[in-house]
Amino acid sequence: MNVLVMGAGQLARMMALAGAPLNLHVTAYDVNSAKVQHPVTGEIYPLTLEQAVAAADVVTSEFEHIPYPVQAVCEASGKFKPNSTAIKAGGDRRQEKALLDAAGVANAGYRIVQTETEFMLAINELGLPLVLKSALAGYDGKGQWRLKHLEDAALIWADIAAFMAGADHSLPQAIVAEQFVRFDREVSLVGARNEHGDTVVYPLTENHHVNGVLSVSLALPSEAALQQQAKQMFDAVARQLQYVGVLALEFFQVGDQLLVNEIAPRVHNSGHWTQQGADTCQFENHLRAVCGLPLGSTALVRPTVMVNILGEDAVNPAILSLPSCHLHWYGKTKRAGRKMGHINICGATAKELSERFSTLSALLPESSFPEVAEMATKLRERAK
Amino acid sequence: MNVLVMGAGQLARMMALAGAPLNLHVTAYDVNSAKVQHPVTGEIYPLTLEQAVAAADVVTSEFEHIPYPVQAVCEASGKFKPNSTAIKAGGDRRQEKALLDAAGVANAGYRIVQTETEFMLAINELGLPLVLKSALAGYDGKGQWRLKHLEDAALIWADIAAFMAGADHSLPQAIVAEQFVRFDREVSLVGARNEHGDTVVYPLTENHHVNGVLSVSLALPSEAALQQQAKQMFDAVARQLQYVGVLALEFFQVGDQLLVNEIAPRVHNSGHWTQQGADTCQFENHLRAVCGLPLGSTALVRPTVMVNILGEDAVNPAILSLPSCHLHWYGKTKRAGRKMGHINICGATAKELSERFSTLSALLPESSFPEVAEMATKLRERAK
Numbered sequence: 001m002n003v004l005v006m007g008a009g010q011l012a013r014m015m016a017l018a019g020a021p022l023n024l025h026v027t028a029y030d031v032n033s034a035k036v037q038h039p040v041t042g043e044i045y046p047l048t049l050e051q052a053v054a055a056a057d058v059v060t061s062e063f064e065h066i067p068y069p070v071q072a073v074c075e076a077s078g079k080f081k082p083n084s085t086a087i088k089a090g091g092d093r094r095q096e097k098a099l100l101d102a103a104g105v106a107n108a109g110y111r112i113v114q115t116e117t118e119f120m121l122a123i124n125e126l127g128l129p130l131v132l133k134s135a136l137a138g139y140d141g142k143g144q145w146r147l148k149h150l151e152d153a154a155l156i157w158a159d160i161a162a163f164m165a166g167a168d169h170s171l172p173q174a175i176v177a178e179q180f181v182r183f184d185r186e187v188s189l190v191g192a193r194n195e196h197g198d199t200v201v202y203p204l205t206e207n208h209h210v211n212g213v214l215s216v217s218l219a220l221p222s223e224a225a226l227q228q229q230a231k232q233m234f235d236a237v238a239r240q241l242q243y244v245g246v247l248a249l250e251f252f253q254v255g256d257q258l259l260v261n262e263i264a265p266r267v268h269n270s271g272h273w274t275q276q277g278a279d280t281c282q283f284e285n286h287l288r289a290v291c292g293l294p295l296g297s298t299a300l301v302r303p304t305v306m307v308n309i310l311g312e313d314a315v316n317p318a319i320l321s322l323p324s325c326h327l328h329w330y331g332k333t334k335r336a337g338r339k340m341g342h343i344n345i346c347g348a349t350a351k352e353l354s355e356r357f358s359t360l361s362a363l364l365p366e367s368s369f370p371e372v373a374e375m376a377t378k379l380r381e382r383a384k
Numbered sequence: 385m386n387v388l389v390m391g392a393g394q395l396a397r398m399m400a401l402a403g404a405p406l407n408l409h410v411t412a413y414d415v416n417s418a419k420v421q422h423p424v425t426g427e428i429y430p431l432t433l434e435q436a437v438a439a440a441d442v443v444t445s446e447f448e449h450i451p452y453p454v455q456a457v458c459e460a461s462g463k464f465k466p467n468s469t470a471i472k473a474g475g476d477r478r479q480e481k482a483l484l485d486a487a488g489v490a491n492a493g494y495r496i497v498q499t500e501t502e503f504m505l506a507i508n509e510l511g512l513p514l515v516l517k518s519a520l521a522g523y524d525g526k527g528q529w530r531l532k533h534l535e536d537a538a539l540i541w542a543d544i545a546a547f548m549a550g551a552d553h554s555l556p557q558a559i560v561a562e563q564f565v566r567f568d569r570e571v572s573l574v575g576a577r578n579e580h581g582d583t584v585v586y587p588l589t590e591n592h593h594v595n596g597v598l599s600v601s602l603a604l605p606s607e608a609a610l611q612q613q614a615k616q617m618f619d620a621v622a623r624q625l626q627y628v629g630v631l632a633l634e635f636f637q638v639g640d641q642l643l644v645n646e647i648a649p650r651v652h653n654s655g656h657w658t659q660q661g662a663d664t665c666q667f668e669n670h671l672r673a674v675c676g677l678p679l680g681s682t683a684l685v686r687p688t689v690m691v692n693i694l695g696e697d698a699v700n701p702a703i704l705s706l707p708s709c710h711l712h713w714y715g716k717t718k719r720a721g722r723k724m725g726h727i728n729i730c731g732a733t734a735k736e737l738s739e740r741f742s743t744l745s746a747l748l749p750e751s752s753f754p755e756v757a758e759m760a761t762k763l764r765e766r767a768k
Binding site: 013017020021022023038040041043279280288293294295296297299301302317318320321323324326327328329331341 | 397401404405406407422424425427663664672677678679680681683685686701702704705707708710711712713715
């Protein structure tokens with residue numbers, strides 16, 4: 001079976017690696033270069049988008065910021081999974097918020113803002129602090145502002161207005177003004193839904209961001225009530241979208257309540273731990289879902305920590321000597337802050353994992369892995 | 385790092401898949417077509433053997449029947465790991481037997497036979513039954529005879545003589561006449577040795593052959609004394625060869641004693657279970673060894689059964705619904721008896737594994753998977 005992925009980054013790469021054992025041939029369309037290529041070897045196939053879509057049995061996506069005309073070609077083929085409504089909801093916070101409301105899942109109060117007047121109205125209605133997020137193409141901490149004090153409103157609006165004016169979008173830009181949630185922690189749920197509406201979800205994953213970018217994900221056996229709450233929200237959103245494939249929901253946890261922060265209509269960085277820690281990894285399950293194969297077990301095999309490697313193309317090779325420590329490079333050229341790879345480390349128990357994570361963190365320099373040693377220390381405290 | 389593999393079959397393919405996350409780029413040299421290609425995508429690289437060897441950082445092998453002139457090119461580069469002495473010992477039973485004797489590891493008594501007179505002498509000295517194996521290019525049950533009764537000697541010798549005369553080898557053919565071992569079971573040990581002489585080994589694997597071809601491998605926590613005995617023999621053979629890479633030893637177990645049946649200087653079919661059941665799979669560990677990276681943990685994560693798929697290019701997709709059941713296709717064209725893929729299935733305990741294996745075996749037709757249901761039944765009995 002031939003699977004064409006929109007986007008030729010690390011997610012397409014890991015899909016290709018997971019698909020090969022199932023005889024699923026994954027190729028990728030790079031939306032920037034408009035080239036069809038192999039996401040592992042880089043081999044270029046002399047095909048247009050239309051030809052590649054025609055040659056594929058299934059068309060899917062590794063990211064939500066696919067130009068609408070490209071999505072239209074995919075959708076017209078009848079092979080696009082998940083559908084473009086889902087992709088667009090992931091790529092536009094306005095549509096995402098409308099989706100969450102339609103699905104009836106809890107999320108932070110918000111207003112859509114395009115003018116200074118609307119901005120001031122949002123402040124009045126929602127109160128402070130406010131989080132302001134560009135509706136389009138903002139992720140990993142870009143295109144986001146936080147307003148704590150009313151006296152900063154004019155300054156922040158000026159910045160937002162400049163951002164909106166400068167944004168090079170074929171679509172109208174806007175800002176989603178959202179009530180700031182004083183969360184206890186950030187968690188995510190990665191799961192898969194097939195064409196028959198069956199769903200499977202992995203255990204809730206605890207996520208730690210540094211400067212707005214995911215740094216560490218932690219997968220432990222999850223608390224049943226919280227897992228059930230997340231699963232219900234996952235099912236509601238996935239059903240609303242008639243979703244097929246892997247979908248990720250990111251939550252704010254406040255006490256024992258979850259609020260959806262955002263969705264990702266794709267395999268997700270917070271699901272990379274599944275490569276070593278789960279029965280079937282998210283990449284394989286995505287392919288199984290979109291190719292009409294049975295969904296695989298999402299059971300936690302071993303508690304696992306995932307650590308992102310940002311802006312570095314080498315790490316201390318000694319980490320490979322650690323038991324249950326696995327490196328995943330993406331084969332990308334080094335650039336400051338760029339997601340270059342990740343490390344998965346597992347333990348038979350949370351305690352063993354916390355000890356191994358401590359040993360690992362001591363081999364990762366603070367300069368490139370800020371706060372990781374601190375997270376390891378905290379996990380050891382919790383696992384005692 | 386660029387790794388060139390001699391041989392472009394499923395073992396090179398699985399090395400490529402295991403190497404990509406470590407940024408190890410695996411290409412393969414098909415000794416039949418003399419083409420350099422990607423063992424997953426099939427992309428052809430316009431390189432001669434010499435150019436490919438020059439471009440590689442490391443040259444390794446997926447099989448032992450590499451023509452000697454090709455081995456000479458690899459060896460001359462100074463990058464060939466394991467070395468050609470090891471490869472040749474795996475490809476010639478005369479050298480293999482001499483190696484086992486030199487390493488001081490137990491193996492069945494034998495004589496090298498090239499003439500009818502030597503054949504009769506071997507019968508006299510070793511007694512009956514005898515197993516007769518062609519020294520070169522015989523594996524998976526081909527080029528083997530069994531002599532039980534003296535009155536069949538002339539008939540069998542005629543067959544052997546015809547085989548030797550017909551064999552198209554650039555090397556002198558011969559027969560290894562070996563005492564028949566009344567073994568209790570067949571087990572194998574897969575392990576890795578690095579350039580510093582460090583070794584790691586996986587748990588002993590129990591192997592079941594049907595018509596001389598591996599059908600099922602079973603990896604459970606192994607009995608300590610037996611594991612130690614196997615490890616000592618592994619270390620002796622690997623040291624004798626100054627081996628670098630993954631090496632497999634196949635044993636006959638007689639009571640609590642192991643006799644080496646044969647060695648394979650490469651990743652091995654009886655190690656495929658490590659993809660799901662071990663901390664680091666054999667393909668990754670082979671690459672780590674030959675590339676000078678730290679060896680990975682060989683700990684058993686979960687008891688695992690591996691079932692070979694022979695001569696079939698499809699199986700009941702329902703097997704993917706079973707928990708911890710993973711399919712590995714090799715992307716090959718269907719041919720009777722050909723190794724087309726394998727299935728790995730795991731359980732948290734031997735008991736759970738035996739139940740899952742039973743469920744799996746019920747989905748595998750007896751015609752294509754002879755004796756598999758029977759093995760599953762036996763495992764359930766043992767795991768009670």
